[in-house]
Structure formats: structure tokens, C-alpha cells
Amino acid sequence: MAKLRLSVRGVGPFTDRKEYLFSPGVTILEGNNGSGKTSLLKALYVAISWSEDEGKKSVLSSLVNDELKEIEIELFEDKNIINRIRAIKQEDRLILQEAYEQKFPQKIEKYAFVFLENTLLTSAVINNDLTKLLRSYSEELEYPHLIVMRENLEHVLRGVLDRLEETLDKMQTNIRELKKIREKMEELKQQYIEKEHEKGKLEDAKKKLREKMPEEPKKLDEEIDQLRRKKDELLREKSDIEEEIGDLKRKIENIRKDLEVLKNLNEEERGILDHLNQQLAKLNKEKQQKEEARIALEKEIANLQLQRIIYIQFERMIKEFSELMYSSLSESYCPIFYLEKRECPISRDITTKFQSKESFENYLLSLIERQKQEIDKKREEIEKRRAELEMIVNRVRELESKIDELNTKIEQRSKEINEKTKNLRELEARMRELENKHETIRNKIHELSAEIAHLEARRKEVVDKKTEKELAVIEEKIGNIERELRELLEDMRVLQREENNIKEKNQDLLSYLKLLYAEALLLKKAIAIVQEKIKKEEEEFVKKLEEELNKLLAQLNYRGITKIKVNYEPRTRQITYLIFRDGILTDYSSLSTAEKLSITLITIYVLLNTKFQESWKVFILDSYGELLDDTRFQKFLQALNEVARTHSKYIIVTKVASDAEIPRVVTI
Template sequence: MKSIRIILENIGVFRDRREYILSTGLNIIYAPNASGKTSLINGLKVLMLPSLTTEEIAKALNDYEEKGRVKLVIDDSEFSVDLIRMPDGTVRAQGRRFTEDSLIERVAFIDLGSDLVAAILAGNHDLVKSILREVTGVSHVETILDTLTRLKSEYEYSFQARRKEYESKREVYVEQRQRLTERLENIRKRIVEILQAPQLEPARKKMEELESKRNTLLEIQRRLREQKLEITNRIGLLKRDHDLNKSELDIHKREREKIVKELDELRRAGPDMRRALEILLKEVENLQTERENIISEIREKERMLERRKEVIDYAVCPYCGAPIEEDRIRSEIYELEEDLEKLRSELKKIINAIEEKRMEINEIREKAERRLKELEEELKKIDERIVNIERVLDTVDGKIKQENKRLAKIEDEIKDLDKELNVVNVQLEVLRSEVPINLIEEYRYLTNEEQKLYEELDSINAKLRQLDELYNELRVLEDKLERVRLLQEYFQIRLNELTRATVERINEVILKHMKLLKLAELEYPVLVEDFTLTLTRAGGTPTTLAELSDAEKAIFTILMTLVLKEYVAGEFPFYVVDTLMEFIDDTRAAEVLKYLMEAAGNDKVIIVTKTRPFTGEPRLLSQEDILVNTIPSALTQPSR
């Protein structure tokens, strides 16, 4: 950087255009109070800090002006931000900033408004620790870790609750199935015993054939019912997917209708908007005409004023030869000056009105075009989502139709089996008429009971299969829980490594600035692994931040911000210290400034404000008040 110029227009205490030249190295703004030191710093903030609040932006603009500008010219590069006071009193900043890094404010602009500066000066150890973790990025990893911890807790709770539900239900169903199976085996044994009874000898062979056929049909029927249940479950899941997608589709369609409606309204409002713009443009044109007329009138009156001032000391007018009446000429000069003041005031109002109208025109255009573009992009995205969902719905509908066909086929097969079973049962009834009545009654009861048990077993098996679905969800949840655990372990390791490495790096950089640490009357090191400050006086006496003097706190603040800037924004060339030097005694202030001069070298721009003793004559900041790589003699010479 060979050339650095800062141009201020209506910034802070300055109601006109001011230009200051800065240089690489140390720039000490050495001027009395109320001369504009902080105004210059606020102008730099507007140009370099994207995270300023509306109040901070408003504070930079002169209270009596409607607009201002800050411009920074570095070699062939130019950065400029305009400040415009809006009708509601707020101030808007627009233009090209030097940087968009929000961290710069915390490590490169050091004043009493900085949270780190305020925390150190207040001796608030915990707040300093928190800010250090935040600026270095450690707290961001901690936030991720906290999120993962909460997510892990939620997953663990959900997993444990579902696993408990699964295990309790499965235990009940398995127990019921075991009981039914045992009961069924006993019934089958008794049926076999009945079929082998001597009283059934005449019809045994035929009954055994029919019973075997009946059992085969029952087994086939049981398998078909299982298949039917599986298909019914699949259809239920597909319908659920269908309903979810249909619900999402309906939401998107309603959103689409709203967007289309708003688009139509915007397009219909086009002629009205054009008419409004035409009216505004016409108003601007009229104002410009009025401005030109006033400018012409001002120029004419300025010529008249200039002539009267020229001839007031003459006895006769050099232009017309008439005698000069001094009182009348002075009265005319006074009236012309009053008229000019009114005309200039009116001209300023017209210029502001033109600027406001132009801003209103640009705002209408930008707002309409931006909203139209946003709506068109939203409509395109929603149309894509609708097409994708409709494609999914078609696929789901096709699967449901296929499953319904399979279900209908199985139901037909079950009906055919029922018919066959009825035939077999009728044939068995005929044969039972040839068998003793007591055996027949028992046989009939057992076969009915067997049928019921088969149905109950089918129901229990179906419930166990439904539990298998819950188990699959449980497995998915368990996988998520495991992934979160692994991520938590990973980020915990990374946090420990980052914290340790960051503290080591900060302590290393502090070691480079050992002279500042000595000026603060402290010993190395300053931080331990968890960012706790371990402050020690010379000789090894432990101390705390609150026990430091104001001068020591100020020097410690400069040390820590220099270290943080080198750690997180080493390439940023500016470092600004405002007001803080006032807390430091002259002897140490001179040493700190010498050190900053060395630290700046030939590639950094360090700006420090220092109050010059008041000489009795109020004045604004001038170029002579900016000392480049020079320590004020008042600090280096011993006081007498």
C-alpha cells in the first residue's frame, strides 16, 4: 500500500468534505477533544464493518445533514459507502465496503464499544473467557456438540421407549403363541386318538383320508391368510405413503395457487405501477426544472451581489456613471444575501426531494422486479416438486393396484378352499353317523376348536409381523443413535484438539508480544487449556483481571486484540485503537506506541487516537494532527 486516502463528507462533526492521508505504519491521531478523532474512526467503521447496528450507522452521519459519504482510496482501489437519512429518521448505508468479515469489528477496531474491551476493563473474567472462545471459533464447535448431545438424548429416549414397547408386546405375543401351539398339539393328538379308536374301524380309512385332506386344506388356507395379511399390511403402508404424498401435493398446489394469484396481481398492477413511476419521473423532471431555475436565479443574484460589492467604495458607478448611494447599496447587498440564503436553502430542499423521489423510483422498480423474480423462482421450484410428487403418486397407485389384484386373487382362492372344506366337512359328517355319538361330538368339538386355534395363531403371527415392522424402525433409530454417538465422539475429540491447539497458538503469539505483557506487569503464560486466564505478577504472584489497574487493563486489551487479530484475521491490514490510550500513563503510553510502530512494519496500518492538551482554541481535525511513525513529544519528554 503506497497511498491511503480517507475522504469524509458530512460525517460526525464534519459538515463538509474532509480528506486525510494515512500511511503504513503507526498513524497517531493526536488532537484535542471534540475535534473529530472519533468521527474519523466512525467513518472507517462504516466502510469496514458489515455488522454495524442501525444506531451505529446513524451516529456516523452528521446530525444536521441528510446524506454523507465515506471513501477509502488505496493505491488504485476505491471503496465507498453512502449514508442516506430516510424519511423515518433511520440512516441507510449502501456501497462497496473494504471487507465483509464480521469478525473484524471484534479484533481490529478497539474502542469502548467493543464487548471484549468492556469485559476486560470491567474485570469480568468469565465474559472474557466466553468471548475468546467465540472469536476463535471454539464456541461454534461447542454449539454443534450441544446440538448433537440434545439430539442423542432425544434419540435415546425414543429408542428406549420403543424398545420397551417392542419387547413387552413381543413377550406377550410369544407367550400367547406358545400357549396356543401347545393347545393345538394336544387337540391334534386327541383327534388322532379318536381316529384310531376301534369304534371307528368301519369308517376309519375314509375318515383319515378326509381328515388328511382337511388338514392340508387348512394349512393352505393358513398360508393364504398369512399372504393376505402381508399384502393388506403392504397396501396399508402404500396408502399411508399415498396419503402423505397427496397431503404434501395439496399443500404445494395451494402454495402454487397463492403464488400464481400474487403473480397475476403483480402483472395486473404493472400498468398502475408504470403510471406511478411516470408520475414520479414527471415530478423529478419538474423538480429538476425548478432546480435549474433556482440555480439560474442564484447565479444572477450572485452576479448582482458581486457588482454591488465592487462599486460600494466608488463615488460613481463604473458601469452606468450614476452617483453611488452607499446606504442604498448596503441595503441591497443585505437583501441580496438574504435572498441568496433563502434560495440556497430552497435549492437544498429540492435536491433532497429529487434524491428521495429517485430512491422511491428505484425502490419501486427493485421491489417489483425482485418480487417478480422471487415468485417466478418459487413457482418453478413448486412445479418441479409437484411433478416429482405426482410421479411418486403414480408409482404408488400402480403398486396399490398390483397388490389389490394379488389380494383379490388370494381372496378368491380362500373362498374356493372354504367351499372344499365345506364339502370335506359334509363328507365327514356322513361318516360320523356310523360312529358312536360321544366320539363324534368330541371329534366335532375338537375340529372346531382346532379351526379357532388356527385363526388365533394366524392373528398372533400377524401381530408379530407388525412388531417386526416396529423392530425395523427400532433398528433405523438405533443406527441414527449410533451415528449421533460417533459424531458426538468425533466433535468432542475435535473440540479438545481445537481448544488445546488454539490456546497453544494464542500463547505462542502472546510470547511474540512479550514486551506488551511486561508493560502490563504480567508474566507468561496467560491462558490455560479451557481459556481460563492465569494472570501472574512479576515474581510469580497470582492475580486476577479485576485486580489490574486501568493502565494494565488497557495494555492487556491491546495485547489480546493484537493476538486475536493475528490468529483470526492476520491478512487484514488495519488495526484501530480509539480512546484506550487515555487510560495509560504517558511513560508506558509512549512505550506502547513505539511497540505498535514496530508491529505495523511496512504492510500494516495501525491507527491510534490520543487526546492533545487543549490550547484554548476550538478547531476540527487537520492533516497536521495525524502523526505518522512519530511519537508525540509530550509523551517522550519528562514533565517539569
């Protein structure tokens, strides 16, 4: 089994080079107080877990021999170097010359190197704060695949909730914009009503003036008014048609762009399809050739197999009757597996070639062996051909799958192109219809304008100038009001379009909001499921922890402590111990220091043995053996040794030995 070899110079009290070997299992590092046991273990710790952080540099600096002012640490596993650290110290400043960065799990470092400076242990043992220690450990009891899954789901959920909030903000902004548009619309409607009322008054005044006029001008005015009303109706219809034509042009332009994109995609996909079909044709041709070659080889190997049976029989004959064959060979003799005499390697002067029957026998056996090798070679070749054929078949299947997928996509794309083309034709037909109608209305408006002008000229001839002047003023005012009314109508149409656009946007946002809400609910449900799995994993571990704690506690035989119950609070994920002495729940503070330390060390042992079995390799336990009595400490070491030897772990503990001025290694 592999051994760790630690070589140090300039570490603690050591100015000369010292080497120590550690075997898998429990190793005791014995030495008197101040002999350098802790310095050696810290050197081992630094070599295993070195990184360029201030904590490690501080530990390394504290190990440098004050006299030598330089330090060298080497760690090997058999002949493989794990680390080599060299540094010098100048005026309390450490200058690193060489070191290998180690990818050592931080969580294992917290448990696997147990020195007296370990604040968690000190707090647990001295300050009666075992909960803090266990809480710190429980933070490491995470289950990476579940935690990563939960964190990923929570990250996605945060993104969904952010999008939900963003979407709601957009909807609120749109609602505020709608409110402004509606207020503006009401204002325009009120203005429109006022203008209509003003126009009505002018129409009444115009009517009274006409009543004073002779009969002929009255008739002319009525005809002119009627024509103007028709003209206004046609102008409104013309405006509506122009607006619809504008919408149709935009739709047609968008469809044409979509069609261009779809056709380009279709052409690209058809090009890819042609290329794939060419590849498929080549592969099918190659497949056919390989298949023919395979069939030919199988026929050949069938013949060779038959010959092999003959060779095996002939080999037996040679071993049994070689002397008889050697003495009775004639010119006509040749083994039956040579089908043509000219191929026979055995000539009539056989006795001149071979001096003994043994050499003749060896010669015949070598011929048979060559034939066997040829069969094996052919068999290897056919297996190779089969593998090549299988690879081609797989490639053909893959290509056929891609071609089917691409054909489906092209078919769907073609349907989409056909639908859009049909829609485009319908829109173009509708636009032509509207353009013809627009042209007809424009001609009618032109005709009406000409007729109105003619009637107005005739009217001027028959009406008196004073009345004409008054009517002209009223007509001008009515004309201005009608222009303002048209502008108001156009403004209201624009606002109506804006309102419709915002409503459509809000409707889309609402649909998106529903999707986001459904996604958020699913994510929350998934997170709850993962959290429940984590809770179950933790509960199972707590159960295992309790079993192992009580199992090892029974081996240590602490008088009076009959049971340790692990109390787990799922809501806070806090782990605490309930101690029972003679079956009665006991306050933790009533335990002795040795009992507290034992429970703490047992906890570390259980964690390493159950949760982090695959992660740690070296476990260092420094200066704690003195706090336990020898019997219990030996039992604790025996439990550790069982784990270490089973899983090839190195467990190193220190022990005071007054007869050892220089630390020595004792293997259990």
C-alpha cells in the same frame, strides 16, 4: 503502497468536505478535544463495516451534523472505492440514500475497532473483569476446520442417537405386541384343551350308546369313525399344503419382480456398455490417427532441426562473408539448404535487385529468420498434437476404467440373476410337487366322504330310530366341537405367524441397533479426537499468547510487573491472567488503571498479530493514548507499527493536540 482516502461531509462538527489520507503503518490523528477525531474514526469504521442493522444505523445517525442534517462518507483505497454512504436526517429519522453492504468478519470487528464505548474493554479496565473479556475473546479462538468437523460429527451423532432411540422404541413396541400375542395364544390353548375335554365326554357317551346297539351297527360306527379320522388328518395336511403353497406363491412373485428389475438394469447397463465401447472404438481410431500425425510431425521436425543447424552455420557465414558472396554469385549459385534449384529465391540478376551488400545481407538473414519461424511453428503444432493425444489417451483410460467397472457390475448382476433364476426354478418345482400332492389329497378326501356317506346310509338301515336320534345329536355336537377346534388351530397358526414375523423384525432391529451402537462409539471417539486437537491448539495458542504478552510487556518496561502467566482451564475453556510483581503473585485489582489498560491493549494486539493476522486490515484505537504515559504509548505504537508495515495494515490512533482545532494526520 496503497493509501486509504477518507472523504466526509456533514460528519460531526464538519459541514464542509474534509479529506484524510492514511498510509500502511501507524497513523496518529491529532486534534484538540471536541475537534472531531472520534467522529472521523467512527465514519471510517461505518464505511468499512457497514451493514443494514440497527447498531450501524444508530452510529451513522449519531454522526450527522445537526446543522446540515445530511451526511456523506466516501472511502477509497488508492482509486478503488470501498464504500460510499449518503443519508439525510428528518425529525430524528435517518433516511439512507446509498450504501454498500460489506462482508466484514464480525469477530474482527469486535477487536479491530476499539472505542471507549467498547463494553468489554470498559468492563476489563474499570470493573476488574478481565476474565469476561478474555472469555469473550476465547470464544473467537475457535479453529474453524476443527470446529466445523466437530459440529458435523456431533450432528451425525445426534442423528445416530435419535435413530437408536427410535429403534429401541420400535423394539419395545414389538415386545409389548409379542406379550399380547402370547397372552392370546395361552387363552386359545386353554379353550382348545376345554373343547378337547368336552369332545372326549361326548365320545364316551357315544361309545356307551354303541355298546347297547347290535353288533353290525357297532362295526359300521367303528369304520365310520376310522374313516372320519383319516379324513380329518387329510384335511389338516391339505390345509398345511395350501398354506405352504401360499408362501411359495408370494416368494415366487417377489423373485420374479426382482428378476424383472435386475434384467432391466442389466439391459440398461449393457446399452451403456455398448455406447461406451462405441465411444472407445472411435477414440482408439482417433488416437491412432493422432499418433500417426504426431510421428509424421516428429520426422518433419527432425528434418527441420537438421536444417536449423545448417541455417545457424549459414547465418554466421553471411555475417562473415556477405561481401564475397555478393560479388561472386553466379547463375548456378544457390544456398545449400534449398535442395532444388527451382526453389532458390536468389536469381542471377541479384545485383539489379540489391543495391548494396547490406541489403543483400538483410535479405538473406530474413530468409533464414522465416525458416526459423517455420520450425518454431511446426514445434508448436507438434506440442499441440501431443497435448491432444495425451487428452485422448486420458479419455481412453477413463472409458476403459468405466467399461471395466461396468463389466464387473454386469457380471455380478448376471450371477445374481442366475442365482435367483435357480432359486425360482427350485421353488416352482416344489410348488408343482405340492399342487400334485394337494390334488391327490383332495381326491382322497372326496373318496373318503363318499365312503362315509355310504356307510352312514347302511347304518341307518340296521339301527333303531331312538338310538339313531341320540347318536345324531351327539355326532352333531362332536362335529360342532371339531369345527371350533379347527378354527382355534387356525387362529393359533395366525398368531404363531405374527409372533414369528415380530421376532424376525426384532432380530433385524437388534442387528441394526448393534450397527448404530458401533457407529455411535466411533463417532464419540472421533469427537474426542477432534476435541483433543482443539485442546492442543488452544494450549499452543495460550503458550504463544503468554510469550507475546511478556515480550511486549518487557518493551513497555512497567516497573514491578515481571511476568504475566496465562492460566488455561481445559474443562471450562476459561482463560485468566496471573500477574507477578517482583516475582510474587499479585491480585489483579491491585494494578493501576494504566496497567490494566496496557494489559488489555497488549492482549488485543497479540490476538490481531497472531490469530487474526490475515483477517483484519484496519485497526482503530480511539481515546486510549491519554490513559497511558507518552513513553509507554510510543513503545506500544512502535510494536503496532512493526506489524502494520510488515503486513500492509492500517493502524489509526487518536491523540490530543491543543494546537489543532481541525484534526490532522501524522504518520510515524
